[in-house]
Amino acid sequence: MKTLINRSILVALALLSTPAFGGDINWSPERPGNSADDPIERPKDLTGRSIKCPRVRAVHSTNVDDSGATEYLFKTDPWLGYQRGRELFVREFSKSDGVFGEPGQMAGRVLEDQVSKIMTRDHVASCALCHNVPFRDGGAGATMFKNSGQGRNTPHVFGGGVLEMIGWQMRLKLMEKADVNRNGYIDIGEADTVRAVVTNLPAGEEGSTAIDLGSFGDADKDGKPDLNSVCFVWYVDANGKRIPWARSLKDEGVKGYNLEVQVFGWGHGRAGLAGRIPITSTLRAFTGQAFDNHQGLQACDPTLNEEPDSNGFALVSQLGAQQFYNGRTRDRGQTKDARGFSMDDPDRDGVVEELSEGDMDLIEFYQLNHPRPATAINTPLKQKGQALFKSLNCAHCHVQDWKIEANNSGDADYTKQYPGDRRFFDVSVTHNPTTNRLEGRLERLTKNGSPARNAFTARQVYSDFIHHDLGPEFYQMQFDGTLIKSWRTAPLWGVGSTAPYGHDGASLSLDEVIRRHGGEAESESKAYKQLSESDRVALLEFLRGLALYSTDDLPCDVDGDGKITEHFMVAGKDTGIERLNPEWLFKVPGQIEGEVTNPHGVKVQSNALTNVSDAYGCNLKYLKDDDRDGFPDALSIPAKPVARTVLKPVSTRKKTGRQSASHS
Ligand code: HEC
Ligand code: HEC
Structure with a gap:
């Protein structure tokens, strides 16, 4: 009770100190103004590149008629939804948004000494300060202290949606092989001798590669399935329910296991599956963790936090991505106010529901659709380099192309229920020799306003998405002395723009990181070192053509008339x-x-725009926030402001609540 009272006082203070009109520009980074505006009242940016809208929590709704809420944005104004999601990625959050709270404290999972945590918290105000090259674009960038004093480099998130879709499809294809009785999990003994092999392209197609993730059984009798460590496994009872404490097939009550394929991140520590603590395998869950650990912003997100059947699966996001139990956030919405906003405030900084479920929908939407890297490989030198890359056998790990299967969600067999390509647009970016620049072509992937969910073959990805041991030069000693020995094959798309290289950013050039390959890539690395100077130049030139670009600046055919x-x-x-x-x-x-x-x-x-409010939908019902408290006015309580401070415990949200804009 005592903490409740304290918290309500904090909340009251936070709400009372929120400016009533116009906002306090000292608290807010946005610059909506143009040259005609008084910069004291409306800060300006004539490049038009700064964030223009004040921070207002987005509203999750599956009803397209809730104007300004998420379904409305996705269906009727997707580019605005995309841009608002992007703002969440590039915004420098301010104190009134709840950034920080526990700066410098230890955060993240605990290493095997049971004490050391993998990182420190609350060190930046924006995703874009690490994901920084190119700027404002989910780029690659900074190396930070994480897991080890040796550091962890920031990868780019170009094409992030394609990676997420590949991960889910790999899971389905593994289950197709292993869940013979189709009860939703892999029973002990069900597939003991089956190899966990998937292909990137349909078998028989040129470039189709068999990717071996190990075996579903436990031949070495260590209690864990003998799968590649990119698979995260949880153990279940006879009804497929997750046994939270189980760490082994031999634990009491364990009848089988279930799995996800965690394609994000460089690698996960402990090889094998010894109950390793998962990282997160979806864009949404990765984002929830990043917001919390890096920025001190906790999302209250039922999509991640609910596990309705206790079987390891959280909800399917509004954009069609199945979430897993291990993506849970710290703000579980245990206590809600009369508006339905969470009063939990896990970091006790006085700002509640720092990120809403709607915010998470939007930033997921941005990353799901973020364009793929460019392929500028049309010169003879680069083509020679590409041929060498193949002949050196680099491509047996750096697998070139991936097919996303078309929507097949109606299939009776759950392992064939492919969701299809869930994005709403694709951009292919290549080098035009006539203009001598990168150029894009926008292709819309929608049908009647929704993603058409067709098949899509992503070219030039260059990863098998499994973990390999590249030898001691890549081993990373964690804070507690344990070694991480295997790493996800880094997708090479974009690699021409993402120096430094390796999980630790320790190789400053492409040449260095390739020479550093050993272990499972010993022979390929040796072949690389034996290349003639001119061949090596060609290979590196090819890799440099796999490049990132600034999406705002890219000359691009957006209207589909075939020219720029x-x-x-x-x-x-x-x-x-x-x-x-x-x-x-x-x-x-x-x-x-x-x-x-x-x-x-x-x-x-x-x-700068002259119509910011209209263009950005600032007057739409669920985006309008005239009192600048960061919550849409439509969800404010009409009574006196003090009523907002009343803490009212509310039971967990109703399932049917997802159909409307009501926040709980
Ligand atoms: C302090 C630097 C930093 C900040 C801030 C940061 N990231 Fe990252 N991000 C990283 C690093 C480092 C990795 C790789 C982590 C690993 O493998 O250990 C990463 C990985 C990712 C990945 C996985 C990409 C892949 O292909 O593996 C995604 C997605 C991502 N970040 C999204 C975000 C979002 C969204 C935010 C803001 C909410 C954010 N990041 C903020 C440093 C940062
Ligand atoms: C056995 C599998 C394997 C083979 C074969 C292989 N690689 Fe790699 N490669 C990896 C893995 C795993 C990483 C990630 C290393 C890390 O995380 O530190 C990587 C990283 C890289 C990177 C750095 C990417 C980045 O973003 O930092 C480049 C460049 C690269 N490889 C090029 C090559 C070339 C060229 C060849 C052929 C000569 C090759 N690789 C052969 C597995 C392989």
Whole structure:
């Protein structure tokens, strides 16, 4: 009771100190203004690149009529949904948003000495400060202290949705082989001698590679299935229910196991499956953990937090991604206020429900759809390099292409219920030799406003997504002295832009990281070292062509007319070269100011918008936040503000609540 009272006082203070009108610009990083605005009232950015909208928690709703809530955004204004998701990724959160709270404290999972944690908390205010190259784009970047004093390098999230879809499909294909009786899990003895092999492309197709994830049985009798450590396993009883404390097939009551394929992250510590603590295998869960550990922002997200059948599976996200129990967040919404917002405030910084379920939908949407890296490999030198890459056998780990199967969700056999490609657009980016630049082509993947969920073959991915031992040069000693020996085959798409290399960022050049390969890649590395100088140059040139790019700046055919115009007209204004700026594609397209005179009397092109509120939907019911408290006005309590401080314990949310915008 005592903590409840303390907490309610904190909450009251937080709400009372929230500015009533206009917001306090000292607290907020956004710059909605244009040259006509008073910069004290409306900070400006004439490049148009800063975040323009004040922070307001997004509302999760499956009803398309709830204007401004998530289904509305996904179906009727997807580019706005994408851009708002992107804002969550690039925004520098401020104190009033609840950033930090426990800075410098130890965080994350505990290593095997049972004490040392893998990282420190709350060190940056934005995802974009690590995922930084290119800036504002889910790029690669900083190396940080994590797991080990040797460091962990930040990978890019270009094409993140494709990776997530590959991971889920790998799981289905493994279950197809192993769950012979189709009871939803792998019974002890059911598939003991079956090899866990999947292919990237249909068997027989050129480039189809058999990827061996080990065996479903426990031949070495250590109590764990002999699967590659990219598989995370949990143990179940006869009804398929997860036994939370079980760590082995030999534990009491264990009748089998279930699994997920964790394609994200460089690698997971303990090889094998000795009850290792999972990392998270979905974009959404990864994001929930990142927000909490790096920024001190806790999401209250029923999609991640509920495990309705106690079988290891959380809910399927609104965007169709199955979540797992290990993606749970710290804010479980145990106590809710009258609006339905969580009052838990796990980091006790006085800001409640720092991220809503709707926010998580939006940032998942951004990463799901984030364009793939470019392939600029059309010069003779690069093509020679690509051929060498194949002939050196690098491609047996760095597997080139992956097919996402078409939607087959109606199949009676659950292992064949492929969700299809869940994205709403794809961009292919290649090098145009005539203009000598990277150029994109936007392809919409929707049918009647929803993702068409067709098949999609992602080219030039270059990973088998399993863990390999590359020898001692790659072993990483964790804080507690234990060694991580195997790593996920790094997908090489984008690699031309992501130095430094390796999980630890210890190799400053491509040449160094390839020379460092040993262990399972000993012979390939040796062959690389024996190449002639000119062949090595060709191979490295090829890798450099697998590049990232700034999505805002990329010249891109967005209107599908087969060309890129120098004067792309949007809302009556010449925006310059046709490019992939989501603002151009909003339902109400952003209107730029155009030519203005700056304080030096110089004429400049202003890309600030003159219609921020309309373009960004700031007046839509579930985005409108005139009192600037960070919660949509539509969900505020009409009574006196003090009523908000009443803590009312509410039982866990109703299932049917997912059908409407009501927050609980
Ligand atoms: C302090 C630096 C830092 C910040 C801030 C950060 N990340 Fe990361 N991110 C990393 C590192 C390092 C990894 C690799 C982790 C590992 O394998 O141990 C990573 C990996 C990822 C991955 C997996 C990519 C892949 O292909 O393996 C995703 C997705 C991701 N981050 C999303 C986010 C999101 C979303 C945010 C903001 C909420 C965020 N990150 C903030 C450093 C950071
Ligand atoms: C046995 C499997 C295997 C083979 C064969 C292999 N690699 Fe790798 N490669 C990996 C793994 C695993 C990593 C990730 C290492 C880490 O996480 O530190 C990697 C990392 C890389 C990286 C660094 C990527 C990054 O983002 O940091 C490059 C570049 C690379 N490999 C190129 C090659 C080339 C070129 C060849 C052929 C000469 C090759 N690899 C052969 C498994 C392999």
